[in-house]
Amino acid sequence: MTSNLSITAATVEPALLDLPWHLPLEEWPSENIAALPKGLSRHTVRFAHLGDYVIAIKETLPELAKREYEMLKSLLKLDVPCVEPFAIINGRATEQGEPLLSVLVTRHLKFSLPYRAMWSQGLRHDTATRLVDALALLLVRLHIAGFFWGDVSLSNTLFRRDAGAFAAYLVDAETGHLYESGLSNGQRENDLEIARVNIAGELMDLMASSHASSGLDPVVISDRIVSAYRELWSELTSAQVIDASERWKINARVQRLNELGFDIEELSINTTSAGAKVRIQPKVVDAGHHSRRLLRLTGLDVEENQARRLLNDLDQYKAEHKRLGVDEEVLAHEWLSHSFEPVILAIPKELTGKLEPAEIYHQVLEHRWYMSEERDRDVPMAEAVQHYVTNVLSNHRDEEALIMPNTTGSINLPDPVPTGTITVIDDDEIDWRDLV
Numbered sequence: 001m002t003s004n005l006s007i008t009a010a011t012v013e014p015a016l017l018d019l020p021w022h023l024p025l026e027e028w029p030s031e032n033i034a035a036l037p038k039g040l041s042r043h044t045v046r047f048a049h050l051g052d053y054v055i056a057i058k059e060t061l062p063e064l065a066k067r068e069y070e071m072l073k074s075l076l077k078l079d080v081p082c083v084e085p086f087a088i089i090n091g092r093a094t095e096q097g098e099p100l101l102s103v104l105v106t107r108h109l110k111f112s113l114p115y116r117a118m119w120s121q122g123l124r125h126d127t128a129t130r131l132v133d134a135l136a137l138l139l140v141r142l143h144i145a146g147f148f149w150g151d152v153s154l155s156n157t158l159f160r161r162d163a164g165a166f167a168a169y170l171v172d173a174e175t176g177h178l179y180e181s182g183l184s185n186g187q188r189e190n191d192l193e194i195a196r197v198n199i200a201g202e203l204m205d206l207m208a209s210s211h212a213s214s215g216l217d218p219v220v221i222s223d224r225i226v227s228a229y230r231e232l233w234s235e236l237t238s239a240q241v242i243d244a245s246e247r248w249k250i251n252a253r254v255q256r257l258n259e260l261g262f263d264i265e266e267l268s269i270n271t272t273s274a275g276a277k278v279r280i281q282p283k284v285v286d287a288g289h290h291s292r293r294l295l296r297l298t299g300l301d302v303e304e305n306q307a308r309r310l311l312n313d314l315d316q317y318k319a320e321h322k323r324l325g326v327d328e329e330v331l332a333h334e335w336l337s338h339s340f341e342p343v344i345l346a347i348p349k350e351l352t353g354k355l356e357p358a359e360i361y362h363q364v365l366e367h368r369w370y371m372s373e374e375r376d377r378d379v380p381m382a383e384a385v386q387h388y389v390t391n392v393l394s395n396h397r398d399e400e401a402l403i404m405p406n407t408t409g410s411i412n413l414p415d416p417v418p419t420g421t422i423t424v425i426d427d428d429e430i431d432w433r434d435l436v
Contacts, residue, residue, distance in 0.1 A: 008066075009087035009105075010073070015051050016105075021092050024100060025059050034108070047108060054108035055086055059101040062090050064174055068104055071173040078145045079288070081138060082170040083109055083158070109169055111356045112158040115202070128221045130166050132199065134159060136228035138168040139195060140236065141287055146182045150175035152195035154202045161355065163305035163362040192229055196222045236262060240280045244271070250280055257282065261304040263289045297332035300340075302358035309362045313339065339381075346385045347393070354396045364388050 007016055020028055025044045034047040034054045044059045060068075065088045072085040084107040092100035115131060135157055142149060149156075149170070156172040179187075203218035235256060242249045250269065257264055268281045290307035294300050300310065317335040318328065343364055344357045355363070368384035 004091040004093070006090045007087055008069075008090070011086065013050065013087070016087060016089075019048060019050070021089055021103075022095055022100075025057060025103070053110075056083070056106045056108050058104045058106075060104055060174070062088075062102040065090075065102045065104040068172075068174050071176055071178065072106070074178055075142075075145070075147065075170065075173065078147075079286075080141055080145050080147065080170065081168065082173065083107065109158050109160070111359075112160045112169060114158060115154040116206075125216050125221075128203065128216060129224060131159065131168075132221055132225045133228050134162075134166040134168040135195070135199075136225045136232060138170065139191065139225075139229055140232045142170065143183050143188050143191070143233070144236070146179045148177045148179065148183055148187050149173075149191050150177070150194065151198075152191055153198035155198075160303060161359050162303040163309040163359065164366075165305045167303045167305070188233075192226055195225050195229075199225060232260070235260065236282065241272070241277050242280065244276055244278055247278065250278070253280055253282075258289050261289050261291075261308075262287050263292070297329060298336045298340075300336075300358065302356070306356075306358040306362055309365070310340070310358060313361075313365060343381065343385055346382070347389060351389065351393050354393050360393070363392065367392060 005017075005021055009016070019032060025046045028046060028048070032048050034049050046057050047054050048057055058065075069085045069088050072082055075082045076084060085104070086107050087105040089103045089105065092102065094100060131154065135152070135154065138157065139149070139152060151172065151174070156170065158169045158171050159166045160169070161167075200218045200222035203216065203221055207216060207218065240249070240253060250267075254264060254267070263286045264282050270279045270281075271277065272279055288304060290311055291302060291304050294302065294307040294311055294314075297314070298310075300307075302310065314332060314335045317339055318331045321331060321334065340361055343361050347360060354360075364381075364385055367388040368379050368381065371379040371384055371387060
């Protein structure tokens, strides 16, 4: 470990100093490496254990590491789905004093996978379609925030299961630019064309390596991101002119936006031509309508489609247990205690890393419905959970980064004690719960 090592981080984590920064990432020992699937990258990327979680480490130039770190911080503040920046490591050198590249450190996104790992056993058409739809939604959200990606691709995205669909997260922001004034149509179309070409190439590569099902058309699938994006963008941003006698269409427009998972922060309504027409223009839209409602009612922080599915179950519970004078928050707490938590607590401990709790609950509800249909009777929840655990969940691969505890009984100390520095760039960003 060299004396000029410098760690710039938003969160104090002394354990960072214990990692072998004097080695190129490709030479890191296996005890430091977390065996997680990686996507394609122009840089060397490794996953490493750090305390009770996993970090992703990317070797790059110092100026690129700093720029991407700041960009990811800005995107998180705008509530855009992306990986969380953790630290920048500069001043790396070998024990012989040869300089090494700087690294950008991000937190690994739990229960997420790169597209190649998700479909290593064969990419089906329906799965590819859901993947592209998720990426289209992510791109719309980025563009609404004023972010030009510049390298839109499946490889630069992580995906998490979201109640039968997928939620997409930006991984690589190296080529991106954030414009406070928003993007021009030309910039948006440029990103869209980059996405179409990259996706087609990635899917062709999968087919060439026999990791795609027969009949999958890369061109048709890649073209879908264009149509899906434009449909979403139009629904979220375009003006609508209606007759003054059809004002119900205003509520219908708002409802469609809510169904897409967006809230309207402000709605501009202007009359035209002597009041005969009404022009509707959603001025600012914000994603996460259902997830915010579920969070407010129950404290559960989940993906948008998962939130929609859980809210449907909550609404059914409220209808079945409706009592005069009892408000929604009380019934939501009852649902959490009597419906959601018993299912999650019934999952054996050794299987809890298979899927997120919200995804497990969604799948149990689906499993119970199919069981009831097949057996032509109402299957009790406890029976459905047991059958699901035995026949479905136990055969599912882990999608959480499980960190194995130290079972040797010894404490590993750095040797020698490093003399590098940790610079906390923003005191208000420190999460003191993460301190060692």
